[in-house]
Amino acid sequence: MRWQMGLSDANRAKLREFKDCFCPYTPVCRVLNDLESLYQSSEIGGDQLSMLLRGDTGTGKSAIIHHFCNIKNGINLESIPVLLSRVPSKLTVEDMTRQLLSDLGVFGSSTHRAKNAQSDAHLTNRLLDALKVKNTKMIIINEFQELIEFKGARDRQAIGNRLKLISEEAAVPIVLVGMPWIDEILNDSQWASRLATRTHTLQYFSLSKRIREYFEFLEAIETYVPCEIETSIIDFEISIALFAASCGEMRQLKAILTEAIKLCLISGEPFSKQALSHSFANLYAGIENPFDMPKEKIKVREVEMHSRYIRGDSTHRAAIEPRRLSDFMSLTQILSKK
Ligand SMILES: Nc1ncnc2c1ncn2[C@@H]1O[C@H](COP(=O)(O)OP(=O)(O)O)[C@@H](O)[C@H]1O
Ligand SMILES: [Mg+2]
Incomplete structure (x- = not known):
């Protein structure tokens, strides 16, 4: 040797x-086209639908969403048209909101928690303002299965509801990405109607x-x-x-x-x-x-x-x-x- x-x-x-x-090949292009049309509908405003992208590990989910973010976001951090976030490690409604704020680059949203105990409503308002300032048109949440696997049924529901509220108030579509079982979210009739036409599976x-x-x-x-x-x-x-x-x-x-x-x-x-x-x-x-x-x-x-x-x-x-x-x-x- x-x-x-x-x-x-x-x-x-x-x-x-x-x-x-x-490499964009047919199934990937299908997802990209649908992301694009969701994005466009967000630019038009009004009621927003959502999308589910599921697939086993290594099927290329993260690659697609990173590619889409790169196209839309460019290098200018003043605006974040596509916000890429994930389920927080501590699964509470407040932490979900903080996670989104911190991924938007809003300073101090995930730190100093103890010192300035902000009310939940205040945090949500900050997030909605920040989404406007950053010109966000779409929110993508990766590794969404972590929420589905979470055993606290009440918190799980609360976080799901919060995401719906944010999507509605900010008029931005939400894309949920994760393992095949994220489609459990479809058991919730409100999500089911939002996600109805836009469920993609990578194989x-x-x-x-x-x-x-x-x-x-x-x-x-x-x-x-x-x-x-x-x-x-x-x-x-x-x-x-x-x-x-x-x-x-x-x-x-x-x-x-x-x-x-x-x-x-x-x-x-x-x-x-x-x-x-x-x-x-x-x-x-x-x-x-x-x-x-x-x-x-x-x-x-x-x-x-x-x-x-x-x-x-x-x-x-x-x-x-x-x-x-x-x-x-x-x-x-x-x-x-x-
Ligand atoms: N469309 C693609 N073209 C080229 N490489 C890809 C593509 N999709 C995925 N990959 C590669 O395959 C690997 C797994 O993809 P990844 O997006 O991390 O999968 P997942 O998020 O579904 O677990 C990564 O190394 C990634 O670079
Ligand atoms: Mg991944």
């Missing part, structure tokens, strides 16, 4: 750029169900590979090996590509099947390497069922049931599966 030189600054920047790349890639989507993504991400390309990832055999290596999970897929690109940038060699094979060996030592197999031998697994939240009761603790993978399938099996 050779000792590997590190990356030069220029190459490190290239790698970083690849890591941060954002893992699937060869048996949505093969075109997978290739669309590969084509898009290949344009960001910052070195010469010897083997295209759209090459059928490579694409299948890449699927086998990642089980169709965007996060794993990108990690494998990133490692392969890193190896290429260090060695100065073009992006190739061999680089992918090395990358896989580095990341998953000891596991059979799909990049070293002929495609007839490759066995693929897909995510068959997303993870689920099981609410606890007097006899069971609440639990998250992890996502479930299918059995190993050969290419022929997977492509004939409907």
Whole structure:
């Protein structure tokens, strides 16, 4: 084994750029278009609807909303057209309001709590004023499942109600983003009517169900590979090996590509099947390497069922049931599966 030189600054920047790349493919465009139309309706004013964006971990929820925020917000902090916030660590109505204030960049909203005990109504008014001053047109709350999982039913309801009130008073739509079980919020009839037409689900890639989507993504991400390309990832055999290596999970897929690109940038060699094979060996030592197999031998697994939240009761603790993978399938099996 050779000792590997590190990356030069220029190459490190290239790698970083690849890591941060954002590829709009069909399901992502659908979400972006809907975010855009929600945003436009907010500019028109009046009654506002909301949107739910759910998806298992690593399906690209955060990437989409960060992309949308970057487009809308620019670098000018005087105005925050899209406010990106999250559920506070302490789940009370006041802390939710404080969290929004602090994400708006309003000073002193999350600190000095004890000293200046502000009334809840006062905090809410401050938030509504700040939303106006910052010209906010949309509020996005990420990791919304943390509220759904919270067991204090009364506080949960109160926070949900507060968000509705803020959305109404400020006439801004709210986008709730999180794990698949955030749709429990639809049990609340008022939220259900607000969210009715705008519920999006992001999924893992699937060869048996949505093969075109997978290739669309590969084509898009290949344009960001910052070195010469010897083997295209759209090459059928490579694409299948890449699927086998990642089980169709965007996060794993990108990690494998990133490692392969890193190896290429260090060695100065073009992006190739061999680089992918090395990358896989580095990341998953000891596991059979799909990049070293002929495609007839490759066995693929897909995510068959997303993870689920099981609410606890007097006899069971609440639990998250992890996502479930299918059995190993050969290419022929997977492509004939409907
Ligand atoms: N549309 C996309 N184009 C390129 N990379 C993406 C895209 N969506 C997600 N990723 C990458 O996949 C990984 C997981 O995405 P992330 O948005 O964090 O998922 P989630 O928030 O759903 O858990 C991240 O490394 C992210 O950069
Ligand atoms: Mg996320």
